[in-house]
Amino acid sequence: MHGVKRTRQTADDIAAKKRREQSKIEEYLALTRDVLSRKKASDWSEDAFNLTTKLLQVNPEFYTVWNYRRNILLRGLFPQRTPEDVNNLLSEDLAMTMTALKAHPKVYWIWNHRRWCLENIPNGPGSQEDGDVAGWKKKCWDRELFVVEKMLDADPRNFHAWNYRRYVLAGMPVPRPETSELAYTKRKIEANFSNFSAWHQRSKVLTSLWSSDKLDKAKSREVEFELIRNAMYTDPDDQSVWMYHRWLIGSGDDQMLLEREISVIQELLDEQPDSKWCMESIVHYKLILIRNHSRSVDVGKLTGDCSTLLSQLQRLDPSRRRRYEEIAKNIDVGPR
Amino acid sequence: MSSKLLIPLHVSYIQKLGESKDDLAYHLTSHLRLNAIYWGLTALCVMGHQEALDREEMIEFVMSCWDDEAGGFGAHPEHDAHLLSTLSAIQILIMQDALDRVDVPRVVSFILSLQQPSGVFAGDSFGEFDTRFLYCAVSALSLLGRLDELDKEKTVGYIERCRNFDGGFGNVVGAESHSGQAFVCVAALAILDRLDVVDTDTLCWWLSERQLPNGGLNGRPEKLEDVCYSFWVLSALSILNKVEWIDANKLSSFILSAQDLETGGIADRPGDMVDVFHTIFGVAGLSILGYPGLVDLDPVYCMPAAVIEAKGLRKGWKALERRPADS
Ligand SMILES: [Zn+2]
Numbered sequence: 213m214h215g216v217k218r219t220r221q222t223a224d225d226i227a228a229k230k231r232r233e234q235s236k237i238e239e240y241l242a243l244t245r246d247v248l249s250r251k252k253a254s255d256w257s258e259d260a261f262n263l264t265t266k267l268l269q270v271n272p273e274f275y276t277v278w279n280y281r282r283n284i285l286l287r288g289l290f291p292q293r294t295p296e297d298v299n300n301l302l303s304e305d306l307a308m309t310m311t312a313l314k315a316h317p318k319v320y321w322i323w324n325h326r327r328w329c330l331e332n333i334p335n336g337p338g339s340q341e342d343g344d345v346a347g348w349k350k351k352c353w354d355r356e357l358f359v360v361e362k363m364l365d366a367d368p369r370n371f372h373a374w375n376y377r378r379y380v381l382a383g384m385p386v387p388r389p390e391t392s393e394l395a396y397t398k399r400k401i402e403a404n405f406s407n408f409s410a411w412h413q414r415s416k417v418l419t420s421l422w423s424s425d426k427l428d429k430a431k432s433r434e435v436e437f438e439l440i441r442n443a444m445y446t447d448p449d450d451q452s453v454w455m456y457h458r459w460l461i462g463s464g465d466d467q468m469l470l471e472r473e474i475s476v477i478q479e480l481l482d483e484q485p486d487s488k489w490c491m492e493s494i495v496h497y498k499l500i501l502i503r504n505h506s507r508s509v510d511v512g513k514l515t516g517d518c519s520t521l522l523s524q525l526q527r528l529d530p531s532r533r534r535r536y537e538e539i540a541k542n543i544d545v546g547p548r
Numbered sequence: 549m550s551s552k553l554l555i556p557l558h559v560s561y562i563q564k565l566g567e568s569k570d571d572l573a574y575h576l577t578s579h580l581r582l583n584a585i586y587w588g589l590t591a592l593c594v595m596g597h598q599e600a601l602d603r604e605e606m607i608e609f610v611m612s613c614w615d616d617e618a619g620g621f622g623a624h625p626e627h628d629a630h631l632l633s634t635l636s637a638i639q640i641l642i643m644q645d646a647l648d649r650v651d652v653p654r655v656v657s658f659i660l661s662l663q664q665p666s667g668v669f670a671g672d673s674f675g676e677f678d679t680r681f682l683y684c685a686v687s688a689l690s691l692l693g694r695l696d697e698l699d700k701e702k703t704v705g706y707i708e709r710c711r712n713f714d715g716g717f718g719n720v721v722g723a724e725s726h727s728g729q730a731f732v733c734v735a736a737l738a739i740l741d742r743l744d745v746v747d748t749d750t751l752c753w754w755l756s757e758r759q760l761p762n763g764g765l766n767g768r769p770e771k772l773e774d775v776c777y778s779f780w781v782l783s784a785l786s787i788l789n790k791v792e793w794i795d796a797n798k799l800s801s802f803i804l805s806a807q808d809l810e811t812g813g814i815a816d817r818p819g820d821m822v823d824v825f826h827t828i829f830g831v832a833g834l835s836i837l838g839y840p841g842l843v844d845l846d847p848v849y850c851m852p853a854a855v856i857e858a859k860g861l862r863k864g865w866k867a868l869e870r871r872p873a874d875s
Contacts, residue, residue, distance in 0.1 A: 214774070216821040218808065233572045240575055248626045271576050276627040279674055324676040369771065371724055378722050406770040412724040415713060451757055451769045459713040531795035532756050538793075 256288025464500035561812030667706030683732035715750030763798030778833030838868035
């Protein structure tokens with residue numbers, strides 16, 4: 213149970229609630245017994261199908277009943293229907309799971325059933341010859357993108373919805389250009405810099421665009437640094453931003469880039485002298501300089517800077533004191 | 549607010565869970581029944597009161613969840629076999645020293661049949677896949693002594709592809725890092741002796757940043773704290789020997805503040821309704837933090853450490869030293 217406030221009930225309240233619930237429990241258990249005994253008897257009828265609808269509306273987490281429902285479709289209903297009817301049946305199921313998701317946006321089983329429906333949309337309405345063999349599929353998958361955007365409007369951090377979004381984007385019969393996903397994540401980030409889910413997605417999309425040479429890495433990385441600088445200045449305590457910055461820096465082979473970003477962060481630190489994330493990031497990047505570029509940097513000075521910042525961090529962020537101590541100790545031992 | 553873990557009250561809370569059959573919510577959660585029994589039993593074991601629930605009755609219930617068609621355990625009699633409930637069944641039977649009741653070869657082939665070409669596991673025949681189920685499979689096979697039948701390379705390969713730049717793991721390839729996945733992926737890698745796949749410094753940095761000013765831990769950056777993350781995060785930290793990277797006292801106080809002082813049980817956060825899920829993961833977190841009087845919990849298997857040690861399965865994790873009870 214998550215986020216349900218505790219309420220104190222008197223013995224009378226509890227007794228009254230139990231009386232109220234008594235008939236509901238009996239009804240629910242009778243429906244459950246009916247459905248499970250039909251399942252046991254391999255009843256693949258439309259009646260049974262309708263009973264699973266009723267039961268799943270009360271309890272969308274009843275995974276056994278979702279399984280039974282799919283078996284009814286596969287073994288009982290699909291074989292007797294035309295592709296058009298199958299398409300209609302699945303569209304109805306997609307509508308049903310949409311209603312369920314609005315009430316229960318974090319139930320794995322509902323998302324799972326949605327995927328199954330999508331994957332079982334038949335070919336049609338046209339044929340291979342007239343070129344409209346994937347017409348139904350195309351329509352459904354396109355609609356899914358719209359649906360998932362609605363879900364992410366309601367909760368921009370819902371990881372089920374983000375996973376589903378990636379799944380839809382990867383499986384669409386007619387793929388969308390990845391650059392439009394870049395625009396989408398930017399919209400999400402600009403609506404709220406703290407949306408790490410959107411930053412994460414952006415890192416995945418950029419990685420893919422860079423590795424396929426659809427985007428010039430050096431140029432596009434500069435655009436990202438610009439975006440992140442805004443976010444850093446807007447809320448320097450927001451860890452999503454710093455994590456993304458760390459990803460942008462990458463392995464730290466580029467000494468000039470490291471030094472430039474260190475000075476950008478230093479400037480912010482001068483303005484906000486107790487910014488933990490500025491200090492933490494400077495330490496991290498200076499340690500990379502020492503590790504990767506020891507011949508062309510002043511190791512002694514960098515080591516001293518890091519030690520000073522690490523002792524400041526121990527005071528400023530005592531919960532993670534032991535981590536800072538450990539890093540400081542490892543510098544003393546010498547660069548690795 | 550209490551600064552002490554109210555063990556007798558939590559024991560009686562767990563004992564009463566099976567008595568709420570006149571409560572609608574009890575019936576609406578039947579799809580989690582076997583998991584709930586595992587959570588309750590493990591919490592009792594950690595609090596040193598394994599005997600508080602009847603052993604025979606529990607074993608009979610577990611066996612009544614056997615799905616003979618699939619060769620695994622469902623969450624409740626007549627429910628379909630699933631990896632989540634199959635692992636719970638195996639864990640309960642091992643804690644109750646009754647594994648001889650299981651048809652091991654059939655369970656093993658049920659588990660192995662769920663591995664996908666990518667290396668991940670589906671939860672059941674309809675194929676939702678997730679690193680949670682991969683962990684269930686690895687843990688169950690290891691507990692059954694049949695890990696040698698697993699394609700380890702393929703399994704590890706999938707976990708590796710779920711690793712993100714922040715050092716964490718997602719539930720599928722491409723997904724955002726989540727504390728729950730840190731537990732399942734790190735624990736699975738520990739069982740497979742492949743912790744080399746973990747970027748320890750980066751992951752432990754990310755994990756330590758889950759602690760919020762009120763002491764509680766969250767599951768992802770910029771999200772709210774929740775008692776259940778105490779276990780997910782601490783488990784991974786203890787497997788990687790970095791529990792010290794968070795403030796143990798503040799986390800202990802946060803967990804204790806989520807207790808219900810009248811009915812027993814622990815909630816997701818202070819003032820919320822309690823449930824057995826947050827009760828076990830709160831108690832488990834306290835055990836790893838060295839809370840006085842608790843029994844050691846193995847963070848890899850989330851079972852009593854002594855049980856895992858007796859099976860020769862202990863890995864090199866490190867919890868905080870158990871503190872003596874202060875008077
Ligand atoms: Zn929780």
